[in-house]
Amino acid sequence: MAIFEWIFLIGFGVLGGVAVTNVIQSRQQQSRLEQAFYQLLEVENGNVSLIQLAATARVKAALAKSYLDTQVKFFGAVPEVDDDGDEFYRFPKLRRWSEPEEWQ
DSSP states (O other), rough: OHHHHHHHHHHHHHHHHHHHHHHHHHHHHHHHHHHHHHHHHHTTHHHHHHHHHHHHHHHHHHHHHHHHHHHHHHHEEEEEOTTTOOOOEEEEOOOOOOOOOGOO
């Protein structure tokens, strides 16, 4: 009977390890998406395309699309098409004021 308990414990440990790995990977991807999104907003003057976001964050397009769709709804971005026929979203412009002294 002890061998079955060991097999169960090893199997449970492997499943737990996989779950923890997936959570860590998901958080890392979310962090890369957030960093890439705000970087693109600044660099591209509020214009962000799906392929830019996916490539900058180095995540799968489906994950980038899900993230971008959420940001589009939240910020009220407007879909547009450039001269080449590529779709992008125009987000409200970032306006930078001087930073408060306590942030410096």
